[in-house]
Amino acid sequence: MDRLPRTARNLLAATALFAIAAAPAPKDTARMNAAAARVTITRDTWGIAHVVGQTDADAVFGAIYAQAEDDFSRIEANYLTSLGRTAEAEGETAIWADLRQRLYVHPVDLQARYRASPPWLQKLMTAWADGLNYYLATHPNVRPKVLTHFEPWMALSFTEGSIGGDIERISLNDLAAFYGKTSVAVAAEEAGPVPREPRGSNGIAIAPKNTVGGHALLLINPHTSFYFRSELQMTSGEGLNAYGASTWGQFFIYQGFNEKAGWMHTSSGVDNVDEFAEDVVRGGTAYRYDKMIRPMRSARVTLAYRKPDGTRATRSFTTYASHHGPIIAERGGKWIAQGLMWKPIPALEQSWLRTKATDLASYMKVAERKANSSNDTLFADAKGEIAYLHPQFVPVRDTRFDYGKPVDGADPATDWKGLHGTASLPNAINPRVGYAFNTNNWPWTAAGPDSPKAADYPRYMDTFGENPRGIHAKLLLTGRHDFTPERLIAAAYDSYLPAFAELIPPLITAYDALPATDPRRATLAGPIATLRGWDYRWGAESVATTLGVVWGGKMWREVGSFIQAEQINVPKYIATRVSDSRKLDALGEATDQLTRDFGDWKIGWGQINRFQRLDDSIEAKFDDTKPSIPVPFTSAQWGSLASFGARPYANTRKLYGSSGNSFVAVVEFGPKLRAWAVTAGGESGDPASPHFTDQAARYAGGALRPVYFYPADLAAHVERRYRPGEIMRKGKR
Secondary structure (H helix, E strand, O other): OOOOHHHHHHHHOOOOOOOOOOOOOOOHHHHOOOOHOEEEEEEOOOOOOOEEEEEEHHHHHHHHHHHHHHHHHHHHHHHHHHHHOOOOHHHHHHHHHHHHHHOOHHHHHHHHHHHHHHHHHHHHHHHHHHHHHHHHHOOOOOOOOOOOOOOOHHHHHOOOOOOOOOOOOOHHHHHHHHOOOOOOOOOOHHHOOOOOOOOOEEEEEHHHHOOOOOOEEEEEEEEEOOOHHHHHHHHEEOOEEEEEEEEEEOOOOOOEEEEEEEEEEEOOOOOOOOEEEEEEEEEHHHEEEEEEEEEEEEEEEEEEEEEEOOOEEEEEEEEEEEEOOOEEHHHHHHEEEEOOOOHHHHHHHHHHHHHOOHHHHHHHHHHHHOOOOOOEEEEEEEOOOEEEEOOOOOEEOOOOOOOOOEOOOHHHHHHOOOOHHHHHHHOOEEEOOOOOEEOOOOOOHHOOOOOOOHHOOOOHHHHOOOHHHHHHHHHHHOOOOEEOOOHHHHHHHHOOOOOHHHHHHHHHHHHHHOOOOOOOOHHHHHHHHHHHHOOOOOOOOOOOHHHHHHHHHHHHHHHHHHHHHHHOOHHHHHHHHHHHHHHHHHHHHHHHHEEEEOOOOOHHHOOOOOOOOOOOOOOOOOOOOOOOOOOOOOHHHHOOOOEEEEEOOOOOOOEEEEEEEEEEEEEEEOOOOEEEEEOOOOOOOOOOOOOOOOOOOHHHHHHOOOOOOHHHHHOOOOOEOOOOOOOOOOOOO
16 A cells, blocks of 8 residues: 655645635636626526526536535535545545546546547536536635536546446445455445345336327436435527436436426446456466457556545555456456446537437437436427337347356457447337336336337346336326326326235235134234235325335345345245245234334324435434424335335434435426426525425425426526626525
């Protein structure tokens, strides 16, 4: 491990914990002042920023400035992650996550890519950096943890916007074992059999033929950790007019709509991240490939980290890569190389340009960059076109091999052989049935009878299989021709839980089969009677929902992670493979737990399933003694389309949500666009702001608010209007 020279250590020791933003050069100040003069930010009565700029670059400048006003700490956190610099803020424990990122992200490489990018994209990246630097320059009270100055090339480190990028599939434990000969603490979900809270989304597109008004509808329903994205509108004199959710620190609308088209991304089950087992020789300096010996590429990576006393130190690593990708582990004497998409410029181009697509044809033209690796897309437009689109980055592979496991890197037959053309992917474009959807399930039911057929595609097109939300969505969409925006919102919050329709009947059958002498007949009589009368719908007052979720959670902990890894339906496994006796014992344990924690097992779901926002910590804190509000819906794992991932914490007995529904919107593409939306908590990350929790009740109740998309609509709901850098006085700017 390399250390800084003593002189440098002494200088760092004298540095304050929080850095002060660097003062911009005079030429930069002049450029930023000119950009600010061309931008207007209007905050509506929900605190949502509507940004108008003369050019696209001006809109980017204003949008990122507005994001920074709302939650600069989350912007910085995202870029510390994407640049591989989190350890500089959080300490040495973050070294392995930083190293994982730096296997792909290198400043010198990104700087070169920035210089090679098209001029129009350079303008946007420069405006992005200017907007953040201008915010820091005009807000001297804001003290960044690490990033005191942003450079345009940094935007290329974070181009896609998903809750977890492809790089995060690399195991930190494997990485630490290989490069550090050590192990690291891992999340419980990675370490063992606990329920994995679904991290994905729902998207539904409805064609005009299935709507009352004759206009296409789109449901935008990402499931992420709360407060993961900003809601805003970006408009320019160059044809930009996009509204929706923008991941903190990114300058494009990730999930949203313009006046003519809308796009919703869901996490895909496509297999396009592969591991290659390399046969290394010569002490790891080379590896076998076919009949050749190839040199292993190596690079020196030095990472800084914050010490407990606030000073900095560094660690250096020699990283390795084959032609398949970086080495990320060693297993069975083989070095494992990871192959995944790393196309920063096309990825950023695609993320931006699709926000200006006005119909399916223009959207598909943008998609030809094939730089979307992790997103299924649900699309709808004002022409009445709808589509389910598979990710466009899908390598062509030899189907003789199982790419779900490491393949032999020495065999040229396992190499990727280019990318699938978009026409060869399992898309569902303008299906005759009049709907398309995805719930992070397989594409084979995306459009009912008009769905792509699994037999027509390689098996690597999907690894997720079906899930309870997919079953639920299909039930809601089949045979329906009466959709309105209000009815689509109602469908998004439909309370049916199909997993329990599979789980509860075998439990009741097991109880009914108990001998008369079994003591469980008496102790479980009340809970079984409650579950016997359940319609498998969640509700704030529902005792059955409480029983079902607590009991089902115990079952899932025992089998869930192992079964999910084998792509087996977890509810079906519990219903058919877990013994009757274990099912009944677990129900007794659930009622005992509820009685111990709350005084009685007969407690309504909303009494223990709560939304609470106390501060803006990245890792949320909760407290049973502080105010909270009931949430009637459940985790997505039970088939609820509206998802609320909640659990108890070390200091709580109630369950508090930290993921699931985050930004929800329904859009109608008529002659004049109409849209409704809600976000978890509120737009601002400042606990002192009225917009910190002003949407919480609407969020819990599924009561979407109108979106003020047009200036005439916004005019009646203006809280303040200002230019970046203006000083706020008495609530105005």
